[in-house]
Amino acid sequence: MVLSRYRPLIEEFEAFLAACERPLPSVVRVNTLKATVDRVREALDSGGYAYESCEWNPELLRLETSRPGNSWPYVHGWIYGQEEVSALPALVLDLKPGDRVFDACAAPGSKTTQLAALMEDTGTLVANDANLGRLSALRSNAERCGVTNCVVTSTDAQTFSLDPFNDEPFDHALVDVPCSCEGTIRKNPTALDEWSLDRVTGIAGVQRGILERAVQMTRAGGTVVYSTCTFAPEENEAVLDHVLETEPCRLVEFDAPLTTRPGVTEWNGEQYDPSVQRAKRIYPHLNDTGGFFCAKLEVDA
């Protein structure tokens, strides 16, 4: 079994495996561009929906329905179905209204719409994805959420060009890369069926390329957040370790309102830069969420 390779990394490994077997509750994020948390709660109450807020973020609601899309709040663009733990990276970016922000792998847009809300729909948000089919989902999600500060592009993020943007760098970048998705096993029980070490190695090459390019396009002093929904150190700490060497940037500490474990500095005989410990690993049993990895980088002045 694929996950047993992580036994050496995870204390309470049995609790980890048991959590991976449990389905995930359906969670929606309040789209603060169109409604307040109070109004959404009022609308859900009068629609007869049962829900509870996530302890760490009142904008996230665990909703007892498998079809939030058929509710009035959804139709008005007041809520967005998003996995609880995936709301973390956009918050880690510390955005201010008016910023210029790059979302390197944006489709279908759960983090793009969250970034736009954190920017209060001001400044400029460039949302890119290489997959045209997924881009149309991104566009319709952004439009339903009423996002007006977003430019959508469709290129390989490894070779993204700033030419059309007069070469102006970004203040922040979110690099939510394609990955082996091991951490989505609770939502998608077949997530590991296609798993192979070759795939992990191949995808890690793309991840390095995307992260390097994002760092290059971010101004000195700006921040880049790297995230995956997978446990494999090859796609997490090893990618960071590589980019620390090739680009002028460093990993910085950040607070997370969830229980996390530090990045690992050693895996399968490889040693990584000690600062990768500043990254955070989130295992399903720690907060009853999906699995996740998140790191914050600052571009050197």
Add this chain to the structure above:
Amino acid sequence: MADNVSHRFDRLPPTPADRVVSERPSRQEVLEWWNERFGVDPAVFEDYSFWEKGAGKLWVFAGDVPTPITVEAVGLTALRVRQEHWKPTTDAVQRFGQHATKNVIELSDSEARTFIAGEDQQLAWDGDWGYLIVSRSIAGDTEPLGVGLYLHGELRSQIPKGRRREIDE
């Protein structure tokens, strides 16, 4: 006058006098239209620019990028022009419709369900015919829902196929 280039986005000229592409509306005309048709104060759009892609599709954008630009989207689709009756989009009405002071029709709960399912319905309305902002009451206030075309006693739902829903509640 220059031609329109179909795959790229061009920022609208400020006024008709600045026009270089034939038939391209100016920002001033767009603001006047929102004001005349729906009573939206032009100040609402002060921090937004308007862009055209192809012939007649306008987008509203809060950010800042050079013009022209070849990308997939610039902001939110706002309205369809270069036709006799300009038509706002569902998304623009949901985003800016709360600033409208006329040609807004508020539906009852059952009428709103019919409308969001994409169905036409007979309704009494003694205002203008043409495109109306359709709203409903939710959480103690009215909220715009989409665009309806009112003709001959009938409200025709303009909700795009992908946005139609049978509401569960």
